[in-house]
Amino acid sequence: MPVQETTDPLNTPVAMLRGVGPERQAQLARLDLRTVGDLLLHRPRRYEDRRTFRKVRELALHETAATRGHIVAMGTKRYRRGSRSVFELIVEDETGRLHCRWWNLPFMEERFQVGQELVVFGRVRDLKPVTIDHPETEIIEGDEERSLHLHRLVPVHPATEGLTPRYLRWLVWQALERFGGAVVEPWGDAGIAGLPSRIDAIRALHFPGESGEEEQARKRLALDEFIGLQLGIQRRRRNLQSNAAGLPCSGDNRLMRPFLSRLPFKLTDAQTQVLRELRRDMGGAHPMRRLLQGDVGCGKTVVAACCAIMAVESGYEVAYMTPTEVLARQQWQTLKSWFEPLGIPVHLRTGSLKTEPADDTPTEALRGGGLPAVTVGTHALIESGFAPPRLGLVIIDEQHKFGVVQREALVRKGRYPHLLVMTATPIPRTLGLTLYGDLDVSVIDALPAERGRITTHVRTEASLPKVWEFVRSEAAAGRQAYVVYPRVEEADLQTGLKAVLQEHARLEQTLSPHRVGLLHGRLDAVEKEAVMGAFRDRRLQVLVATSIIEVGLDVPNATVMVIENADRFGLAQLHQLRGRIGRGKGDSTCILVAGVRTQEARARLKVLAETQDGFRIAEADLQLRGPGELLGQSQSGLPPFRFGDLARDLKLVEQARGIAAQLLDQEETKRPGARCTPGR
Ligand code: ADP
Numbered sequence: 153m154p155v156q157e158t159t160d161p162l163n164t165p166v167a168m169l170r171g172v173g174p175e176r177q178a179q180l181a182r183l184d185l186r187t188v189g190d191l192l193l194h195r196p197r198r199y200e201d202r203r204t205f206r207k208v209r210e211l212a213l214h215e216t217a218a219t220r221g222h223i224v225a226m227g228t229k230r231y232r233r234g235s236r237s238v239f240e241l242i243v244e245d246e247t248g249r250l251h252c253r254w255w256n257l258p259f260m261e262e263r264f265q266v267g268q269e270l271v272v273f274g275r276v277r278d279l280k281p282v283t284i285d286h287p288e289t290e291i292i293e294g295d296e297e298r299s300l301h302l303h304r305l306v307p308v309h310p311a312t313e314g315l316t317p318r319y320l321r322w323l324v325w326q327a328l329e330r331f332g333g334a335v336v337e338p339w340g341d342a343g344i345a346g347l348p349s350r351i352d353a354i355r356a357l358h359f360p361g362e363s364g365e366e367e368q369a370r371k372r373l374a375l376d377e378f379i380g381l382q383l384g385i386q387r388r389r390r391n392l393q394s395n396a397a398g399l400p401c402s403g404d405n406r407l408m409r410p411f412l413s414r415l416p417f418k419l420t421d422a423q424t425q426v427l428r429e430l431r432r433d434m435g436g437a438h439p440m441r442r443l444l445q446g447d448v449g450c451g452k453t454v455v456a457a458c459c460a461i462m463a464v465e466s467g468y469e470v471a472y473m474t475p476t477e478v479l480a481r482q483q484w485q486t487l488k489s490w491f492e493p494l495g496i497p498v499h500l501r502t503g504s505l506k507t508e509p510a511d512d513t514p515t516e517a518l519r520g521g522g523l524p525a526v527t528v529g530t531h532a533l534i535e536s537g538f539a540p541p542r543l544g545l546v547i548i549d550e551q552h553k554f555g556v557v558q559r560e561a562l563v564r565k566g567r568y569p570h571l572l573v574m575t576a577t578p579i580p581r582t583l584g585l586t587l588y589g590d591l592d593v594s595v596i597d598a599l600p601a602e603r604g605r606i607t608t609h610v611r612t613e614a615s616l617p618k619v620w621e622f623v624r625s626e627a628a629a630g631r632q633a634y635v636v637y638p639r640v641e642e643a644d645l646q647t648g649l650k651a652v653l654q655e656h657a658r659l660e661q662t663l664s665p666h667r668v669g670l671l672h673g674r675l676d677a678v679e680k681e682a683v684m685g686a687f688r689d690r691r692l693q694v695l696v697a698t699s700i701i702e703v704g705l706d707v708p709n710a711t712v713m714v715i716e717n718a719d720r721f722g723l724a725q726l727h728q729l730r731g732r733i734g735r736g737k738g739d740s741t742c743i744l745v746a747g748v749r750t751q752e753a754r755a756r757l758k759v760l761a762e763t764q765d766g767f768r769i770a771e772a773d774l775q776l777r778g779p780g781e782l783l784g785q786s787q788s789g790l791p792p793f794r795f796g797d798l799a800r801d802l803k804l805v806e807q808a809r810g811i812a813a814q815l816l817d818q819e820e821t822k823r824p825g826a827r828c829t830p831g832r
């Protein structure tokens with residue numbers, strides 16, 4: 153949104169409008185409507201076409217329609233000594249009578265009077281007599297108001313206890329009349345080609361002249377939101393480029409060469425290509441800000457490791473952050489096995505666990521002639537004030553839950569280290585530009601060769617015995633399996649946990665003598681590590697887990713993934729879970745189990761059976777469930793949009809990006825002296 157100064161008339165409190173006393177003001181505040189500006193952007197929930205009303209006789213069964221007439225009778229019936237009641241009123245037009253009923257809302261009676269003219273909107277549930285239960289109604293008073301509430305597309309704003317849509321409509325109208333003139337074009341007088349001006353958009357949002365206008369209005373207001381956001385993103389990026397110098401971290405290959413020659417595999421062309429981009433960044437004039445995308449299992453870790461080596465070679469320390477402790481421990485072990493032979497110390501620091509050599513003064517190692525350290529930890533690592541003086545590179549693994557601002561806060565510790573962000577979920581482009589608009593993007597677009605195939609099946613619970621039989625036979629053949637249950641939610645933590653515990657006990661019997669481990673979020677770090685260790689060392693053949701294993705775990709010998717109640721997961725999340733298998737040379741099998749009753753969900757799951765392409769799956773998930781769900785609701789890092797819709801506004805986001813860049817260019821040429829010394 154454009155920044156509004158305190159003198160902006162749009163910041164006038166709603167109390168200044170006609171008919172808003174302290175009580176109204178408090179009610180409006182409950183809808184977050186405090187200023188005239190808030191009111192102007194209060195987006196209608198829907199529109200009602202009151203240009204033509206249905207005659208009562210024309211109403212069809214089960215249809216939702218608006219009709220209109222005068223109240224000719226009303227009354228309340230009580231049942232069971234007054235504990236249940238139905239209030240009924242009859243509206244009449246020249247073609248017939250419509251019965252409106254409200255159950256157990258006796259106070260409704262006080263709202264109406266016989267003789268009033270009423271607009272009724274609702275679903276016709278009966279034709280003999282014509283009846284609508286719990287309709288929305290609006291009393292039409294006085295001629296003056298007819299122009300506002302009738303004979304047009306009428307907005308129905310989100311309302312609240314005591315505030316009717318009708319009142320809000322009137323208030324918005326008033327706000328528009330008195331303050332419409334204060335709405336300016338935020339990005340220059342020329343406006344936006346092809347879209348209405350901002351004030352016209354606001355007018356049409358509330359009072360569209362014809363249908364279709366409100367969508368154009370929405371687009372314009374969405375574009376303004378996106379431009380505001382892109383300005384912030386790009387401004388931050390430009391500031392970084394003009395104020396912060398890049399630390400020289402491209403290395404000299406003295407550790408890289410032995411590292412690569414010891415690896416049990418050769419980097420793929422895709423990995424090598426990306427690495428070249430990263431090396432250029434890390435030796436560049438400005439701090440690297442790069443997003444590394446690549447489907448699950450494409451081998452992002454080893455690329456990150458190469459970056460770490462470059463930084464270490466250059467004399468800088470590295471922080472490697474993961475979203476969970478389990479993953480921190482796994483990556484710590486991987487990096488340790490790769491780095492310790494080279495003499496690079498690898499530390500682990502997590503919130504709950506500091507038993508590992510948590511060397512608080514790694515510079516001592518430097519003085520002693522040793523190499524700078526790589527420290528692995530959760531996000532708590534940086535938030536807890538971990539900030540070694542020679543931090544050269546921050547790697548954030550498997551994260552898509554931090555917004556731009558948080559991300560910048562994470563690395564703004566003294567000097568500006570290079571930043572490499574790796575995403576687990578392939579991000580559809582609208583989200584990418586919104587969440588990662590400040591980052592350059594590299595993509596690893598191919599999986600290592602010699603990967604086995606993953607076959608995905610969708611099954612009902614009835615097939616479970618066969619599924620377990622299959623798991624037994626795979627285990628007998630020396631392979632391993634995951635069995636996943638939906639995340640244990642806060643709400644049903646107790647029952648959810650119990651379910652996993654029970655399933656675990658049951659599977660121990662069913663699959664005996666194969667050994668079945670259990671992993672869930674309620675275990676402490678040591679317990680988790682013990683279980684993961686046992687699975688990695690093949691002392692456990694089967695791992696029963698909550699979706700805690702969704703991110704990053706890497707056990708190549710695991711080739712079977714059974715996901716129960718799969719319909720409760722999003723597609724992108726299922727794709728992540730499936731990414732835990734298919735990591736070795738052998739073929740793998742993923743079995744999605746969902747109840748028969750959830751036909752729709754099973755159809756959704758078929759998408760997974762059909763494609764392995766994470767981008768297609770993420771795109772489908774975005775369309776089906778929206779960005780919040782795709783990213784993990786509460787911490788998605790997405791700003792709240794009133795008008796923007798990331799599932800369908802790609803064009804607008806791209807347009808906003810271009811406009812924001814232009815605006816910033818203009819800003820820079822206007823400011824004398826700015827950017828006259830390139831590279832500073
Ligand atoms: P992700 O991109 O999902 O983080 P990982 O980095 O965990 O994937 O890599 C998945 C597996 O692939 C690991 O076991 C890793 O050692 C292996 N791997 C990575 N690069 C290659 C390669 N070039 N050739 C063969 N295997 C590889």
Ligand code: MG
Pocket residue numbers: 452453549550704
């Ligand atoms: Mg990974």
